[in-house]
Amino acid sequence: MTLTADLVITASVAYVGLLFLVAFLGDRHTRRRDGGLLRSSFVYTLSISVYCTSWTFYGAVGAAARSGLEFVTIYLGPTLVFIGWWFILRRLVHISHDQRITSIADLLSSRFGKSSPLGVLVTLLAVIAIAPYIALQLKAVTSSIEAIAVASEFGRGSLEGWDEVGLAFGVAACMAVFTILFGTRNVDAKEQHHGVVAAIALEAVVKLTALVAVGIFVIYAAGGLEGVFTGAAQAGIDIYGNDTFGDRWIASMLLAAAAIICLPRQFQVTVVENSDESHLRTASWAFPAYMLAMSLFIVPIAFYGLTIMPAGSNPDMFTLTLPLAAGHDGLALFAFIGGFSSATSMIILESIALSIMVSNHIVVPLMLRLSAEGRIGSDHGVRRLLLNARRASIVFILFLGFGYFYLTRSSDALAPIGLISFTGVAQFLPAILAALFWRDASAKAAIAAISIGFLVWLWASFLPSFATSSPSVAAIMADGPYGISWLRPQALFGLDMLDPLAHGVFWSLFANATVLIVGSLLTRQTALEHVQAALFLDRSGRSPAEPGSLRGSATADDLLLVARRVLGQQRAFELFSEEARQTGAVWTSLEPSSAFISRLERELAGSIGAASAHVMLSKVVSGATVSLEEVMRMADETQQVIEHSQTLERTSAQLRATADKLEAANRQLREMDMQKDEFLSQVSHEVRTPMTAIRAFSEILLSEKDLDEASIRNFLATIHKESLRLTSLLDEILDLSALERGERIWETSVIDAETSLDQALSVCDALALRNGTTLRIGDRVEAARVSGDADRLSQVLINLISNAIKYNTAPVPTVSIRSYIEGSRYCVEVSDNGAGIPEAEQPRIFDKFYRGRLGQATAYAGAGLGLPISREIVARMHGVLELVPHASEGACFRVRLRLETDAPSPSP
Amino acid sequence: MSRRKLVAAALFFTLSGAIAFLPPFALLFSRDIRLAGVPLETVYVFAVWTFLILGARWFSRVLPDDTASSAAERRDRPS
Helix, strand or coil, X not given: CCCCHHHHHHHHHHHHXXXXXXXXXXXXXXXXXXXXXXXXXXXXXXXXXXXXXXXXXXXXXXXXXXXXXXXXXXXXXXXXXXXXXXXXXXXXXXXXXXXXXXXXXXXXXXXXXXXXXXXXXHHHHHHHHHHHHHHHHHHHHHHHHHHHHHHCCCCCHHHCCCCHHHHHHHHHHHHHHHHHHHHCCCCCCCXXXXXXXXXXXXXXXXXXXXXXXXXXXXXXXXXXXXXHHHHHHHCCCCCCCCCCCXXXXXXXXXXXXXXXXXCHHHHHHHHHCCCCCCHHHHHHHHHHHHHHHHHHCHHHHHXXXXXXXXXXXXXXXXXXXXXXXXXXXXXXXXXHHHHXXXXXXXXXXXXXHHHHHHHHHHHHHXXXXXXXXXXXXXXXXXXXXXXXXXXXXXXXXXXXXXXXXXXXXXXXXXXXXXXXXXXXXXXXXXXHXXXXXXXXXXXXXXXXXXXXXXXXXXXXXXXXXXXXXXXHHHHHHHHXXXXXXXXXXXXXXXXXXXXXXXXXXXXXXXXXXXXXXXXXXXXXXXXXXXXXXXXXXXXXXXXXXXXXXXXXXXXXXXXXXXXXXXXXXXXXXXHHHHHHHHHCCCHHHCCCCHHXXXXXXXHHHHHHCHHHHHHHHHHHCECCCHHHHHHHHHHHHHHHHHHHHHHHHHHHHHHHHHHHHHHHHHHHHHHHHHHHHHHHHHHHHHHXXXXXXXXXXXXXXXXXXXXXXXXXXXXXXXXXXXXXXHHHHHHHHHHHHHHHHCCCCCCCEEEEHHHHHHHHHHHHHHHHXXXXXXXXXXXXXXXXXXXXXXXXXXXXXXXXXXXXXXXXXXXXXXEEEEEEEECCEEEEEEEECCCCCCHHHHHHCCCCCCCCHHHHHCCCCCCCCXXXXXXXXXXXXXXXXXXXXXXXXXXXXXXXXXXXXXXXXCCC | CCHHHXXXXXXXXXXXXXXXXXXXXXXXXXXXXXXXXXXHHHHHHHHHHHHHHHHHHHHHHHCCCHHHHXXXXXXXXXX
């Protein structure tokens, strides 16, 4: 058998055809039965071994030949992560199943409040960071074809005229076609690709057997394991390796541990394609065992190659060139297929994983933004758009890898290229760990941290890889940008004692983690972030009334429309029928519960990512989005508490006011009671005086038999007078109390006040005459129409005039009466030239039973009820009776009444 | 061993694996000695690796069932 370039290309195409067949059968198999072998932990473990790419197959040998045992760190890191599966991977798988996570970008975006910017950022950075890794695969495949072409005695065959770059371009184009055929045939509800996984598992077996076959061939050829090392030692090769366990060792082990979690394709196979969480249990030891088997023969192959191959041959290709050199063309072809296999599996899965991220986090959100108000194209529009977006992104990703290959084609080793990618994706690690373990990590901090980490990575790891092809980059490496030496990419802040890899890893992850922690401490989470963090950290499952769900009303029709567009007719109908069955409702009158809406959201998230699913559903579900809803609910509770306390406060204020009122009423009552007592005692006193006189005189009349007629008459007259006084006192008391209680019937009509005054004057004329008092009538009004009772008004005026006459102690007593109109008021003034009322007595002049000092001295002392009664009467007529202050001499009382201006009409 | 102790043991096992692979512990075996023709540090790394795989296999069988554990956790948590 003669190995030619044409033959290996044909073999490769045939191999890809076989893979395609396996994928096709695998898909059919899982669809018909429920998984079976393809859903076993065995296939799961083999699919995880997509981690071992052509970097392992070719690059590890080259790395072992160049720097000894160091290559093994790339497998030790993942080994540690897998044997510690209980702590990180189990959690990751569990959460991702719960939340229908489809990618690493989806995981971070979902955890940090379904943040779209974070999803976009992670997607973009992943695409950039993976470019070197894809380039590595292209380079490995190209180099392996070249190696066979060079060794072949038939020359380059149909490859004639193709240089390395052309060949790499061809490989990239073919890979793009394979991947599109493999990965984008349909959009699965859970983003699981059983057929692809089956093919990947087959490839895992192929590459392991190929490498082991080459390893056994080497051991056999060298005469045993001891022979390999002894031969190498004799050829002057340092088999011990100096400083194996240095900073580079630590850095690359850390990177590999991060990569097994953060690499998009590893996340895809380990987390997304996982169909049973218990499979992880098997993979926890089986995957490390697979890696051990892959690594076992790397060192012997490397040392044997170094020993027998001519100086200057590419150590990366020893796996292929050793069998070729020994003339074992069949083994060489097998080795080639193994290497090809490891490259294709990586490229297929990586581009599928990245294309899912690109379509879910960049294309769908853009589409949702561009489409007006939830009109999302035709029925199959979304699915077709998704598939096309994925196809386009696969092409884009592969050609980005090709671009990187083109720019760095002059560097020869494979492994360092892979490590650049690892450092890039490791920037997601702090955010992922925070997502799983730290409740307070916030989206803003995560975005800032990943951005900072990536900037440092671009500067300290990515940029230096162009140094061989770009003189300006080489200049920056040597002197720093614009000669700023502390910004040299591989000696930031003057830290030049570290290995460049360890340097880049240290600065990027240090900056990343610091920003994440400090940022989270300084920023606040939004309500949705808070809810999502709780969902991620409380792993016991979701409560039925899940707080992060969309609430509001949506018709089943609207929801079905969206579901059909994204999930496809069949899946959507299954979902709705199941819901209809569970609720026992008729299909057409299905009332979507909030639990169903959130289930639908998760189902959609499985296809288009959490953030996009959320946006899409919130366009349909009327009412608010989650964040608003959630905030409202929280605000509602607060509001209720506030309202409750306000009610309490109001009630207690009312109680306080009532208590005050009661107290005031009580005080008033007590006052009134006291007044009543006082009144009674005054009344008793007033009644007692005439009664005493009547009793005394009656007793005298009864006991003294021999009284003369005159005395008897005199006594009887006194008794009569006192009785009259008593009667008038009692009348007055009754009158006053009736007035005060408002019981007296009033004849309120429009009267002429002047008539009442005339009447009063005529009554008082006789009294004035008897007392020798001159009544001086001053200016009078002709007529004054006031509303009231004419007799009562006379009573008041008589009372005032008679008082003025009775208490006048002047030698020439004069009483002046005048009336006038002041504005709308009618006034009557009664003044005298007597002693007047002392200032101290003035405030009490209208009190009941109050008689001034002078009043008590005169013989005409009344009961002291005249003024209170008069005042009450005037008040009932809406007027005022007052003592005019500062009268020139004597006392002056004034009655003021409101004039009736309207047409005379008796008021009711 | 109780469930909690098993989980603690698994954590210790993982961490001691990391320590065994890292300096300064790994430096103990970085000597110019060959064992059956193979350098000591290579033998050491592969031996520890094998040991870790065997240990992980044991732990994968004894660590409690995932679904049961989450149920147990739910019970543990005061609600």
